[in-house]
Amino acid sequence: MTATAPADSGEATGGFGITRSSPDATAGTWVALVVVALLAVLPFVGGDSTQRTLVGILTYLSLAQMWNLLAGFAGLITIGQQAFVGVGAYTLLVTAERNGIDPFLSIVAAGLLCAVLSAPVALFAFRLRGGYFAIGTWVIAEVFRLIALEIGPLEAGNVQSLTRRNALSGYEIDQLRDLIYWSSLALAAGATLVVVLVLRSRLGLALRAVRDDEAGARGLGIDVTRTRLIVWMLASGWIGMTGALIHLNSQSINAPDAFSVLLWTALVIFIVVIGGVGSTTGPIIGVIVFWLVSDEITEWFDLDDPWRFIILGSLAALFAVFAPRGIYGWLQSWRPLQFFPVRRRLVGPGLEE
Amino acid sequence: MDWLNAVIQGILLGGLYALFATGLSLAFGVLRFVNLAHGDLAILGAYLAFSSISTFDVNVWATFGIVVPIMFAVGYIAQRGLFDFTLGEDPLPGILVSFGLGVVIQNALLVHYSATDRGLSVGSLATESIRISDDISVGWFPLIILLVAVGLLGGMQLFLSFTPLGRAFRAVSDDRDTARLMGIDHRNLYGLAMGIAFATVAVAGIFLGSRTTFAPAQGPSQLLFAFEAVVIGGLGSLWGTLLGGIVLGVAQTLGNQIDVDYGWMGGVLLGHLVFLAVLAFRPAGLLGARS
């Protein structure tokens, strides 16, 4: 197995180099590509309800990868991402419904707006650490919600719909449904890809250094604040896009739900914790568990909505204490495999491959 | 005059917020643990009081005697049975377990009690007030809450400063390992601290439930208010917690007054903005300076 795209050339360093690949990671990447391809052709093969279910799962995966990037890798444990879901929703409303802009362009606009807005948020939030940072982001999300309610023209106090006349004009119902599906696939796969790329890059290395030892990282010349800010803005923007897509799918927007901490943050956190924080595969596993509990188990046992929170929340709390690396961690201790090529290893003469 | 009245009501409201914040402040001071279930525990306390009243046919004041000891025990067990395992450098497990716990409590209350607003009755005390002038009156009940808050905080300060156990609390908070060298069982102390935190937040919850109505989804708001009171006042200062609660209370009542008079802003929002302003310009809080 040869090193793929090593970061350092072998000759200058006596035959040693850094590789980010391994056999299982390469295999894992191929598997992922195949799965994405299969999912992409689903609309042609039929299965409306499967498609609908998948949109829900994929949008949650997108949110989960971003929360994991922030909390698991950047040490930014946020309970405020519902702010950007809400902003995404209302951006969609204002641009697509009120001003006739193509809804998919609106999604992109939502992402950009959220990335920009996340910078002043960081200005305040980054003054706090750990648990207080978490609550701080929650407070700021509440401020977003309350300000949205204050802006008269937004009519955020009412439930508003996306109509065929405005936002959804220009698309047939089937066409729209398929495009929403492909968008959710793009956001989920894209989120995973973005996280993998970030971790493979120098930025990712800096992030982990900062997370492990902030003072040490600073001593090495890493600009801690800038590193965190870049990841923060990137994730916030992606969350904004996902929020907009979620509401394009539901076609209904109201402030309490758009800015709901339970729907867009609590469930996401539970997903990541159960699946495995700090790993790129964890959120994928978590989303599957989430689907099982949300859709299947609650149906079998005829349970109301609060029960999925009770079950997932209890699981997450227990995992957080007794299995901090989640289901992925269990799999790892059973068989150390890597599904995505994000880890760096030293290779060279005399070293085991 | 409206404005003066708003300030006075704000100070009284601040007493309730200070009561909420006390447990959060104590848990963080002694254990470095940020309990995100804090608000939901207060609501749990209110519901336990509610059930106690219907089950045992007593009045609200008696429920203090029932709910507070129960919550103290729950807090001790929660610390030693769950939170203890999250101690360490990494804040993530503690945040996750308390957040998850909060969500579970909130939804379990929803399942058991439904989303209907409930209230605890203090009888005529709810409306009795002291007339200060034509436009200003001070409600007896809010005043009692403020006095209880001051008393509790004062009592806690005295306890920490002048008793051997209080000294042990301070030592454990300063340097856990060296405290062990003094023969202090830090796990037991952590349990006691969390027990006290749960007990005080239950007191706050019962008062909240008597002052206004309550419902399962209200927990998070109380957590945020408690947190804001602590940050505004300054981490690490008990009197700061009282001041922070009062500042927040006044900000909220003023904000509501602005809403009434001008049709925008609102109490909760202004409170949040004041919090952000303190965070931006005086991050250590009004009375704070973590030593």
Added chain:
Amino acid sequence: MTDLLNVDGLDAGYGDFQALFDLSLRVAQGETVAIIGANGAGKTTLLKTVAGLVRASGGAIRFAGRDLRSLPAHKRVGMGIALVPEGRRLFGSLSVRENLLIGGHTGRRGDWTLEAVLDLFPLLKLIQRRSSATLSGGEQQMVAIGRALMSNPRLVLLDEVSLGLAPTVVKDLYAALPSVVSGGMTAVVVEQDIEQALSVADRVYCMLEGRVSLQGRPDDLDHAQITTAYFGM
């Protein structure tokens, strides 16, 4: 003389990092034993393991015949082991007086009362109410030693008392040592200052990389032996 402390084949460390390897030593009742060695030799780890702050992964520690392995740190104080930690480690939010009082938390009875400790270090009488954060190094060391004595230990472990202190201050501190051990107290003194260590000890152990490299009475050991054992050359 019976052994008060018996360390037998001790392995200990921090996570993946092992600091002590099959280490054995004994301290008899009433003895003052010095432990010398370079930085990183494991001297502090040894004291912390005896006190219970570091977990032993192998071997045995016996105190007055009782196996300590399963006993948590806060219970060992109750048995009569007191550690004066490296770097003093006073409680910052407690005053000098409160630091001393908390030393007596376990309530062990004995000669060392607050008055006795203040008589040992009269300087402390004047600064009782001061916050411990405002003290000089020497003052802090006095408080740290006094705090340990307040638990009326049978065995006092002193970790690098001289660290960061001026020679005159160190001399004054060690001048108080005879009063500390006069009542039959057993002491283990970890010291960087070899001369000082040899002058107060009945027996000396030298540690190197987690093991005992030399042991004996100060009179029986010559300079060359000590240097070899200290540096491992």
